[in-house]
Amino acid sequence: MARVRRENGGRPKRPTMVDVAREARVALRTVSRVVNNDPTVGPEYVVKVEAAIAALNYRPDERARQLRTGVTGTIGAAVRRIAEANPELAAIERTAREAGLTLLAASTDFDETRERDILISMCRQRLDGIIVEPFGDNHAYLQPELDAGVPVVAMDRPMSGISVDCVMSDNAAGIGMAFHHLHQQGHRRIAFIGDSERVFSGRERAVAFRAALRAHGEAAEGLVHSGEITPERVAAALDTALRGPDPATALVTGNMDTTLAVLRHLGPQAASRLALVGFDEVPLGDLLQPALTVVAQQTSVIGRTAVELLRARIADPARPAQTVTVPVALKVRGSGEVGV
Amino acid sequence: MARVRRENGGRPKRPTMVDVAREARVALRTVSRVVNNDPTVGPEYVVKVEAAIAALNYRPDERARQLRTGVTGTIGAAVRRIAEANPELAAIERTAREAGLTLLAASTDFDETRERDILISMCRQRLDGIIVEPFGDNHAYLQPELDAGVPVVAMDRPMSGISVDCVMSDNAAGIGMAFHHLHQQGHRRIAFIGDSERVFSGRERAVAFRAALRAHGEAAEGLVHSGEITPERVAAALDTALRGPDPATALVTGNMDTTLAVLRHLGPQAASRLALVGFDEVPLGDLLQPALTVVAQQTSVIGRTAVELLRARIADPARPAQTVTVPVALKVRGSGEVGV
DNA sequence: ATGAAAGCGCTAACAC
């Protein structure tokens, strides 16, 4: 049974369709039909071929099939971090699987060069389509690929320099909800700490927060802090916001990393001294005391939509690019409901 | 420039090496050499070919290259869950990248059938090797693939029915550390709640815990609870352990999910009533009160080792299979240091 | 319904 020919260096050589045809004494074409479950094959041939396949342990070579047919049945996902909790990626995988697609996932790792390498590599692999959570801020180099018909969908952030389908959360509405909630609880000095405004979502959220302040007639001075998420910068921002004659009594954090940095700086009871609403769910946020009130993104909707947009574009490369905005929801759990 | 031929249905056709050769008025072979940075090409040809490549927006087809050369430069990782925090997967990706390998990651999703589908699919894609965090308990169906020379490495758990390289944590030592630590703190009634003993790590850890009890002359009655991780079962196990005339004063949990279930059942201050040591880090465990004392696995060592074992096997298919055991470490943070 | 042969896009011998 283990009739493996060895060639050079002890590396066994897998049997090919030709070997199966010879073993079964049928034509190559017949083996191909059996492998692809073509119903027009005589039952006796099916038996013979399947016996030969089993005897030789034949496995079709997917690469050759892909080369011949032109499609890979695989889509790529270039996300910023695989391997951290990534519910969007989970949703992409689930949706892709349901559609019979294989998923090739890679981390851009917050590195513009690496993002580019990954995307180019995916194009060279002739994947059926690519979902990207863009990081760099100039994706014009992808224009030739788009012209060549490579389907691309942006997730969480738009891409600059090219026009592609995009799905993302309603950042402005989320910030509005957070602000409004704290305002309703009676807070009048509400601060915001978020990501750098060079990052798309950081910018959108900071802008929305300033708009909320303005809408409620509050001044933004000393209340809006955006920049890199480092423990030092977050600590400094907190100190500024909480000091002075008129300190903030409530805080909105612009993303998960900021929320964690705030919690780590103030200690676990941060939220018993300060009303806190975070953008993004925090793992185990429900076990903290008080539990964390957050603006939650519908990550699985986003991931599923990304795949759906991609499939729609694969089916019709000519359809106009569209941007889908997914609503967010306020999860009231305690930390935002601390009195003034 | 955007000289894209369209054929059927508006799908553009990408130019091939032949097109580039024609455009540059050189032979196919020359284009191939330029693309592969062969130094023996005359500089004037390099210029001509690169101009043609740019003019046509040519991108080499990786599938054809792979088919011809026989190697894919890609390894597969079949893990139980992509998309949850998975530091081992992160380490695999990093190590693979450093070695110039692409990573194809897929979730087996705690589903034996799916695991099998994924592994077979990876074999059909002729990946250079496969890392699997095994879930099912009979992998004999992979024997033909192993015979055919497919390199496979098991991670976290051994595979049954076949002999492959394996890397995993020293489960017994970790349980020993947890028990010993609590015993040193003066606890004499130490309970254990863990995963089903049908799962390899659940079994190893339960067995090790019983051995620890025995070594300290304690009886196991009512103290060792293994089974499916559901809120109900964990609650029942807790009730049993904490009730009666001689209730447990300390608890060891067998994995992260159990730890979370315990925390959720007892409330966040669980550890102020009960000394608790968990197996596995818990995200944000350091922000709880008291912070969680855990047995931490060296996940990045495990992931890196998995790739290294795989590369060693790719290089030498004949080398004997080996199992690498990675030490674990006790992280003392507070929850295991609560008095009797 | 089955068989022979061409060809997907590339690399590797070999000749020039």
Next chain:
DNA sequence: GTGTTAGCGCTTTCAT
């Protein structure tokens, strides 16, 4: 140093 040709393993006309 460059061009010609065969062939990787499969699918797909086209004959039979």
